[in-house]
Amino acid sequence: MTAATTVNLGPVDQIPLAEGRAFAVDGRQIAVFRLRDGTVRALDAVCPHRGGPLADGQLDAEVVLCPLHMNAYRLADGCSTTGQPPVAAYQVTVDDHGDLRVQIG
Amino acid sequence: MSEISATRRRLVVIGNGMAGARTVEEVLERSGPERFEVTMIGSEPYGNYNRILLSHLLAGEEADGDIYLNPTEWYESHGVRLLSGVTATRIDRYAKLVNTDDPTTPTVRYDQLVIATGSTSFLPTMEGMYTDDGAFVAGVFPFRTLDDTRGMIAYARHDHSTRAVVIGGGLLGLEAARGLQSHGLSVDVVHAGTHLMSAQIGPDAGAVLQRSVDRLGIGVHLRARTTALLGSERITGIRLQDGTELPCDMVVIAAGIRPNVELASRSGFTVERAIVVDDAMRTLDDDDVYAVGECVQHRGEVYGLVAPVWEQAVVLADVLTGADPTAAYHGSRTSTKLKVAGVPVAAMGLQAPERDTDEHLVFAEPRRGIYRSLVIRDDKLVGATVVGDESKVAFLTQAYDRGMPLPEERLRMMFDLADGGGDVAVEDLPDDLQVCNCNGVDKGALVHAVQDGCTTVQSVMDRTRAGKGCGSCKVQVCAIVEWAAGGALTVDPSANWYVPGIPLDKPALMAAIRAQHLTSVSAVFAALAPAGAEDARSKMALASLLKMMWDDEYVDERDARFINDRVHANIQRDGTFSVVPQMRGGVTTPDQLRRIADVAEKFDAKLVKLTGGQRIDLLGIRKEDLPQVWADLGMPSGYAYGKSFRTVKTCVGQDFCRFGVGDSTQLGIDIETRYQGLESPAKLKLAVSGCPRNCAESYVKDIGVVAIEGGRWEVYVGGAAGAHIRKGDLLCTVDNPETAVTIVGRFIQYYRENANWLERTYSFVPRVGLERLQAILVDDSDGIAADLDEAVARSVAAYQDPWQQDAAAPATSGQFRTSLPLEVLPKVPVR
Incomplete structure (x- = not known):
C-alpha cells in the first residue's frame, strides 16, 4: 500500500454551493461536491452504471443523483442506495487558504 | 428434548390439505417451533400439494412433482411431525386425545386442536357405480385427490379409452373435460343444472360460455340427470333420466364438493352444513378446538375457494399464537377468476340486479364468446360476471373487493377506451x-x-x-x-405528495409556499421539509413550481436545476449534449440553415438530425462548447431539454396546400412565440393542422389545434403518441386564431397549476375529466378564467431566452466545465 498523498485542487469557490465539479487528479477523475452547509465531499466522477458524470448530478446532504438514470450514491462513503456498485470516496477538506485538498493513494 | 416438549404446547392439526398446512406455516412464522410441538394427521400418503393445480396436472400442464407445496422434507426441517396416510377416527374432547386408525400411533394428545378435514367429491346416487365389494367400477373416478388424478391420467392413456363423460358442468367438471380432451379423448359434459357453472354465473353468461365450450368440441348436455352407469367389468356408458344412453370408456364425477364433517359430528361438535365456528375460527363446543377451511361454516357461509381459506388461516394463526388475540374473521367477499376449459371466466358478487335502483350493464357478443355484466349499487360495484375476456378483470376485482369509486362514464368499466388508463389482467x-x-x-x-x-x-x-x-x-x-x-x-x-421530500400534496404545498412567501427552493426545504432537510429528488420539481408561481420574484438557485436546465441542453449518454435551436412552427430560413451548418462543422457535431417536432438537432456537443455554439447560432433555445413547453409542429396550411382551410403555420408560430419555454409539470408538445387531414398530427399532441371549414378552429387536449397513444379530447371549437391562442394559454396555466409532477396531459385530462375542463376553461364555471389568463401572461412577460442570457457570461463558476475531464468526448459513433 502506497502512502496517501494530498493534492491541492485550488479554491473551493470553483464549486457553486450545492453543486459538484470534476477534477483530473493523478490519472483519476474525481467529483468534488460542496454541500449547502459548506462541507465538501469527493467521489469517483463516473457512475458505475452507465458511465454518467456524477459532477453534473443534483445533490442534498446525503446523496448525489447521477443525471443519466438517477442512481443515487451516498456522499459520505460512495455506496449506492439504488443497488449499483459503490464508487470510491476520497477524503477532502478546505484548508485555511480556502483551497480544496483531496487525499488519494 | 423432553424438557422442551413439556413446556411446548401441543398443537395437533387434523388434515394436511391446503388449509391445515397453511395454518401451520402461519403459526410457525409467528412463533417458531420453540413454542409449539406440531403434529399433522393427513389421510393422503403425501406431503401437502396444491389441489387447485390438479386440473393442470390432468391436462399435462404441470408435472407431478411441481404441484407440491410442502414435500415431506419440509415437515422434518420445520420440526413438524407428519402422520401421513393416517386417518383420525374420533376426537376425545375430555381426555384431549385424537384417536387414529394407525396401530403405531393410536392416540395423539393435544393442548389445542385444529380440524382441517376439507371436503370430498359429492357422489350423486347412480346405479352401477360400485362393484359388489364396494369399490368403483373400473373407469369411474371422482376428481378430488392426487391419486384420483393419477388414476384418471393412467386410464385415459389406455388404448381402450376413447370417450369420456364428465358428470358436472361446474368449474371442476369443465376443467376435467378439457384435461381429458388433451389426452385424446372425446368428451361429453352432463350437467343437471340449466346452464354451465350455475353456481357462479347467470344463465346468459352460461349460454355464452357454452358456445365457447361447444367450439372446443366438448359436448354439453344440460338439465341431464345421470341415473345409471353402464357396464359391469368396466364402464361402457351412462344412462340419463330421460332414457338417453351415452357410450363412454370412463366417467369422471365432478358434481360438487361436500365438507368432511363426519369426524366432528361423531365427536360431538355442532355441525350444520359444515362445522360451525365463530369469528376466531373456534368451534362452538370446545375452547381448545378450532376448525378452518372448506369443512367450516362461518356466519352461515361455507367456502369452496382458496382465498377465503387463506384469510381464515391467517386469523387462526394470530389467535393460536397470541400474535393478535383479537384477530377476527368477518367472512370473505369471494371473487373467482379462472380459465374454464381455456375460456377466462370471472365472477364476483351478485349475478343480477336485485333492487329497482341497481344499475345493470350488460354487453354480450356470443359470436366471439364475450359476455360482460356489471351490477352497481350506490356507486359501488356489487357484482360482475365476465366471460371470454380478461382485460378489465383486474380493475373490476379491485373495485369489488375494496369498494373503489367508479368512473362516471360506466362504459370505461367494460371497455378499454384508448386513454392511457388501460387495465391488464x-x-x-x-x-x-x-x-x-x-x-x-x-x-x-x-x-x-x-x-x-x-x-x-x-x-x-x-x-x-x-x-x-x-x-x-x-x-x-x-x-x-x-x-x-x-x-x-x-x-x-x-x-x-407533489415531491418526495415534502409531505404535502400540490394544493397544500402551493398554499404553504404562498402563505409563507417562499421564493427559493432552499427556503421551501427549510420551512416545509421534515427537519428542514434538502432532498435531491425534489429539487427539480420545486424549481419548476416556484418559477411558475413567482415568475420575476423567483430566487433562482442553480443547484435546484437539473443539469439540462443548468446548461440549457439535453445530456446524452456519453456526457455530451444535444442542441436544438428554436424554429417556431417548424419554419426556418436559408440563413438559419447556413448558420446551423457552420456550427455543426465548427464544433464537429457527430450527428445532425431532424427531430419529430420539426427542428434540427445537433448531437455530441461538448459542454464547454455550448456558449460559443449559441453565440454562433444566434437563435433562441428550442427547449428540447426541459419539462416545459417544447414545440409547435405545423403543416403548410392554406397558403400552399390545396386542401388547407386555415393558416396553421402562422397560428403555430403565434402560439410558440407566446408560450415558448414555459416550465410545466411535464413536457408539452403541440401542433396546428390546417385541415382535418391532420398532417401535423394535432390529434395526438398535448395540445392540438385543427382548422375546420368556416374559419373555425378545434382545440384538442390530452393527446399522446409516445409511450402512450391517446387521441386528444375536443376541448372546444373557436371562431378565430386569437381565441385559440387564449384557450391554449388558459389550458397550459390550468395544467401548470394542477397537474402532478411529471403527469403528462394524457393522464391529467382524463383525471380531471373533459367536462370539468370544459366547464372551467370554456364556460368559466369557477370564475377563474381571467386569473388563469393573467397568470400565464405574467409568465410570458417574465420569459427570457436562456441561451442569449448565459452565452454572454456564465451564471455560475464552471457552469460549462467538463464533468469528465479525462474522457475524450464525444464518444458517439460517427455516421
Whole structure:
C-alpha cells in the first residue's frame, strides 16, 4: 500500500454551493461536491452504471443523483442506495487558504 | 428434548390439505417451533400439494412433482411431525386425545386442536357405480385427490379409452373435460343444472360460455340427470333420466364438493352444513378446538375457494399464537377468476340486479364468446360476471373487493377506451414479461420485491427502479404490485405528495409556499421539509413550481436545476449534449440553415438530425462548447431539454396546400412565440393542422389545434403518441386564431397549476375529466378564467431566452466545465 498523498485542487469557490465539479487528479477523475452547509465531499466522477458524470448530478446532504438514470450514491462513503456498485470516496477538506485538498493513494 | 416438549404446547392439526398446512406455516412464522410441538394427521400418503393445480396436472400442464407445496422434507426441517396416510377416527374432547386408525400411533394428545378435514367429491346416487365389494367400477373416478388424478391420467392413456363423460358442468367438471380432451379423448359434459357453472354465473353468461365450450368440441348436455352407469367389468356408458344412453370408456364425477364433517359430528361438535365456528375460527363446543377451511361454516357461509381459506388461516394463526388475540374473521367477499376449459371466466358478487335502483350493464357478443355484466349499487360495484375476456378483470376485482369509486362514464368499466388508463389482467402476465422497458424490470422482479417485504408501490419502484424511466408503465407496475401483495398493500402516504421530500400534496404545498412567501427552493426545504432537510429528488420539481408561481420574484438557485436546465441542453449518454435551436412552427430560413451548418462543422457535431417536432438537432456537443455554439447560432433555445413547453409542429396550411382551410403555420408560430419555454409539470408538445387531414398530427399532441371549414378552429387536449397513444379530447371549437391562442394559454396555466409532477396531459385530462375542463376553461364555471389568463401572461412577460442570457457570461463558476475531464468526448459513433 502506497502512502496517501494530498493534492491541492485550488479554491473551493470553483464549486457553486450545492453543486459538484470534476477534477483530473493523478490519472483519476474525481467529483468534488460542496454541500449547502459548506462541507465538501469527493467521489469517483463516473457512475458505475452507465458511465454518467456524477459532477453534473443534483445533490442534498446525503446523496448525489447521477443525471443519466438517477442512481443515487451516498456522499459520505460512495455506496449506492439504488443497488449499483459503490464508487470510491476520497477524503477532502478546505484548508485555511480556502483551497480544496483531496487525499488519494 | 423432553424438557422442551413439556413446556411446548401441543398443537395437533387434523388434515394436511391446503388449509391445515397453511395454518401451520402461519403459526410457525409467528412463533417458531420453540413454542409449539406440531403434529399433522393427513389421510393422503403425501406431503401437502396444491389441489387447485390438479386440473393442470390432468391436462399435462404441470408435472407431478411441481404441484407440491410442502414435500415431506419440509415437515422434518420445520420440526413438524407428519402422520401421513393416517386417518383420525374420533376426537376425545375430555381426555384431549385424537384417536387414529394407525396401530403405531393410536392416540395423539393435544393442548389445542385444529380440524382441517376439507371436503370430498359429492357422489350423486347412480346405479352401477360400485362393484359388489364396494369399490368403483373400473373407469369411474371422482376428481378430488392426487391419486384420483393419477388414476384418471393412467386410464385415459389406455388404448381402450376413447370417450369420456364428465358428470358436472361446474368449474371442476369443465376443467376435467378439457384435461381429458388433451389426452385424446372425446368428451361429453352432463350437467343437471340449466346452464354451465350455475353456481357462479347467470344463465346468459352460461349460454355464452357454452358456445365457447361447444367450439372446443366438448359436448354439453344440460338439465341431464345421470341415473345409471353402464357396464359391469368396466364402464361402457351412462344412462340419463330421460332414457338417453351415452357410450363412454370412463366417467369422471365432478358434481360438487361436500365438507368432511363426519369426524366432528361423531365427536360431538355442532355441525350444520359444515362445522360451525365463530369469528376466531373456534368451534362452538370446545375452547381448545378450532376448525378452518372448506369443512367450516362461518356466519352461515361455507367456502369452496382458496382465498377465503387463506384469510381464515391467517386469523387462526394470530389467535393460536397470541400474535393478535383479537384477530377476527368477518367472512370473505369471494371473487373467482379462472380459465374454464381455456375460456377466462370471472365472477364476483351478485349475478343480477336485485333492487329497482341497481344499475345493470350488460354487453354480450356470443359470436366471439364475450359476455360482460356489471351490477352497481350506490356507486359501488356489487357484482360482475365476465366471460371470454380478461382485460378489465383486474380493475373490476379491485373495485369489488375494496369498494373503489367508479368512473362516471360506466362504459370505461367494460371497455378499454384508448386513454392511457388501460387495465391488464396482471395475473396472466408471464413472470419474464418486461414491464418497465426503460430499466428492464420484469414482472417477476416486481413480485419478488413484494415477497421480500416491500409493502408500498413506491418502495417497489425504489427497489427495482421500475417506472423510473419514461414512467409510462406506472399504471401496470401499480397493478402488478397490488396483485402481488394480495390486498396487503399499505397505503403509501407519499403517493399524493407533489415531491418526495415534502409531505404535502400540490394544493397544500402551493398554499404553504404562498402563505409563507417562499421564493427559493432552499427556503421551501427549510420551512416545509421534515427537519428542514434538502432532498435531491425534489429539487427539480420545486424549481419548476416556484418559477411558475413567482415568475420575476423567483430566487433562482442553480443547484435546484437539473443539469439540462443548468446548461440549457439535453445530456446524452456519453456526457455530451444535444442542441436544438428554436424554429417556431417548424419554419426556418436559408440563413438559419447556413448558420446551423457552420456550427455543426465548427464544433464537429457527430450527428445532425431532424427531430419529430420539426427542428434540427445537433448531437455530441461538448459542454464547454455550448456558449460559443449559441453565440454562433444566434437563435433562441428550442427547449428540447426541459419539462416545459417544447414545440409547435405545423403543416403548410392554406397558403400552399390545396386542401388547407386555415393558416396553421402562422397560428403555430403565434402560439410558440407566446408560450415558448414555459416550465410545466411535464413536457408539452403541440401542433396546428390546417385541415382535418391532420398532417401535423394535432390529434395526438398535448395540445392540438385543427382548422375546420368556416374559419373555425378545434382545440384538442390530452393527446399522446409516445409511450402512450391517446387521441386528444375536443376541448372546444373557436371562431378565430386569437381565441385559440387564449384557450391554449388558459389550458397550459390550468395544467401548470394542477397537474402532478411529471403527469403528462394524457393522464391529467382524463383525471380531471373533459367536462370539468370544459366547464372551467370554456364556460368559466369557477370564475377563474381571467386569473388563469393573467397568470400565464405574467409568465410570458417574465420569459427570457436562456441561451442569449448565459452565452454572454456564465451564471455560475464552471457552469460549462467538463464533468469528465479525462474522457475524450464525444464518444458517439460517427455516421
